[in-house]
Every structure is written in structure tokens, then in C-alpha cells.
Amino acid sequence: MMRAWGNRPDTFVIDEPFYAFYLRATAKKHPGADEIIATGETDWRKVVAQLTSPIPESRQKGPSHVFYQKQMTHHLLPDIDLEWLVGMTNCFLIRDPREVILSYMKRQSDPTLEDLGFVQQAEIFNWVRARTGSIPPVIDASDVLQNPERILRLLCTAAAIEFDESMLSWPSGLRETDGVWARYWYGEVAKSTSFQPYKPREGIVPDRLHELHEQCREYYERLYEYRLH
Secondary structure, three states, rough: OOHHHHHOOOOOEEOHHHHHHHHHHHHOOOOOHHHHHOOOOOOHHHHHHHOOOOOOOEEOOOOEEEEEEEEOOOOOOOOOOOHHHOOOOOEEEEEOOOHHHHHHHOOOOOOHHHOHHHHHHHHHHHHHHHHOOOOOOEEEEEHHHHHHHHHHHHHHHOOOOOOOOOHHEEEOOOOOOOOOOHHOOOHHHHOEEEEOOOOOOOOOOOHHHHHHHHHHHHHHHHHHEEEEE
């Protein structure tokens, strides 16, 4: 999704800006954690100030009119005052928990409920809905892959942004806007040039994570009923 928005000529993207704060606060042993903390901003107030400031200018594209901010819900720890979200157009990307768990296990063999972000995503969704008095746009990853143009058009309409054909394909490779963690997590993304046809991820959630899977599914399904499709 970040590639689709980053390929628009009018959009500046930022990649997981709270990651360094999250790692420093939790001491999680993620790949490249020391480098992420050393090169990122660990004060959440300064991150919020950056995200609510005028849109940065891209060296390649010049002035931008859209500021795409990729967030991971579990990075928004309880310490963070969410009030700044009121001034944003908050869109929620959901994904089947079985696929999330199997993907996460490639780097971390025993994820926790907190690690996967489903609870935090539902809580933030509810907070935004209550605070703004409207239902934020929700899209499901499998829907995006099955019909990228339709879902992106629906999302753009919901966000009051004109759809651009450039969102459907992009050059391969990493970007200067990718986080320093890209070499650990973005291998497939770097190879991509468009949305790939949806194929259910192969594999079975191990028995030891069955309860975790069921907990995640409960929160996933709460947002799924609101998805654009």
C-alpha cells in the first residue's frame, strides 16, 4: 500500500515513524533494533509534531498535497496522546490473522497478542469513530489484491482524494522513504512492481498459537464488517 501511494506524483510518504519510540520503550528484540533506535526519533511528541507539520517536500517530486503516514497500531503505545489523530484522515488496513501470524513467525517465532496489533487497531478505530462521529474507511488486504483498482478507488473516494492510475504499478527496488528496517522486512516489497494476485498463504497456525489466533480473529472480524468492497 505504501508503494501505491508513494508512486503518486502528489504524495509524500513516511514509514512507521513511531518505530524507534516503540522499540526503545518496550526493549523488543526486533531485527536491526539498535540501528532503528539510533537513527529514528524516540520522543513521541516530536514524532507527532513532524506528522502534524506542513507536508515535507520530496527531493524527487517537489511539493506534495497528500501526506501518507504508514502506522503500525502496536507502535502507538498508551503513553501517546491520540488527540492529533482527529486532524488526520484515518484509514485502516486489515488482514486475515492467520496470514499475519504465519508472516510474523518468519522473524519472530512466538508472537504475542500485543505484538500483532489487532487489539490496538480495534481500539484506535473505536476511538477515532467516537471522537470524529464518523466511521473511518476500512480495507481488507485480500480485497486489495483481488481488485486493486476498485478498492483503491473506493478508498480515495472515502478519503476525498482523486484516484490516480499511478497507484497501480511502480518501479521495483527500495526507496529513500523506506525505514532502515527495510532490508529485514521488505524483501518481497522491493521485488514488486504492482499488486500481485491474491494467493492464500500456505501453512497452518501451530497449536501453541491457536488461542492467539482466535483472539486476533475476534478483533479482525469487528472491523471486517465495515470494510469497503
